[in-house]
């Protein structure tokens with residue numbers, strides 16, 4: 573067996589209604605003064621009020637940072653870290669989608685004053701200590717609550733990552749009730765993103781692709797393949813919502829240790845230049861990248877196929893089953909009501925070469941792709957997706 577490392581959050585707490593215990597958990601694990609990191613969209617849902625009520629009733633003094641934006645820029649991260657310092661927070665709680673959790677991770681890191689954001693970019697450059705950290709996801713998508721990754725937008729459109737086990741939270745607190753009110757389109761986009769995490773982790777060419785990640789990925793695909801459409805079309809179904817939240821977390825654990833590849837590499841420029849939400853940008857390039865990979869490396873896709881789509885188990889030929897998996901993922905994205913072309917997103921055709929050139933900068937991800945992908949390949953994929 574090939575040697576590997578596997579890191580995840582040391583404490584994972586899962587259950588409907590768990591948010592109401594946030595105050596006691598913070599008081600026991602962090603102290604009586606915290607920074608709560610969230611975004612304006614969350615403020616409108618009533619979930620932040622519930623979190624504040626739980627914290628206040630346990631006697632925890634909260635400073636609220638509510639200005640997280642999607643694709644968070646560097647100044648959001650530094651303002652948030654300053655808020656942690658200025659308030660004397662003993663720890664940080666992130667509440668929201670991937671952006672809020674990513675900012676919370678970096679605020680906890682930078683608030684100790686050991687290093688600047690620029691010093692932390694890259695793999696393994698974030699240095700302990702950080703403030704104690706609890707992450708509470710409200711979408712079933714990024715898996716950020718169990719990943720050592722934080723993505724920041726630098727300058728106009730470039731993305732930089734901080735990747736280090738130091739920013740894995742102390743506690744991931746998963747309450748599926750928090751996802752009941754997610755609108756269908758966000759449920760769909762974040763759900764497809766989570767499935768992509770499992771798919772890319774399972775097929776990853778990373779030398780650290782490992783049996784724990786692959787098992788988490790297949791179980792995540794089993795849960796989410798069965799639950800995604802129900803969660804999209806019948807949002808109040810707690811069972812489907814629970815399976816999506818658990819599945820997205822497992823996919824997060826999988827790719828945290830067996831990293832994602834070309835789907836994400838080609839998705840990032842769409843977010844950077846056109847602010848296409850992360851999940852949707854993945855969904856837009858997904859079928860084309862999967863077909864490109866499965867043409868020459870069908871084996872992992874053929875193996876994954878029956879977990880997400882049990883009926884595909886009947887296809888015996890490996891190549892056919894792998895290609896059927898690609899088609900089933902594309903059809904699932906469509907049935908979930910997601911946009912299917914770059915054109916629909918008002919992305920002009922003449923920008924595609926620029927996107928292809930930008931995607932090539934995602935070397936951290938492209939090295940994990942099961943098939944080598946050149947700039948010309950990237951352009952072909954964008955053209956097909958247009």
Ligand SMILES: [Fe+2]
Pocket residue numbers: 714765766769836850854
């Ligand atoms: Fe993703």
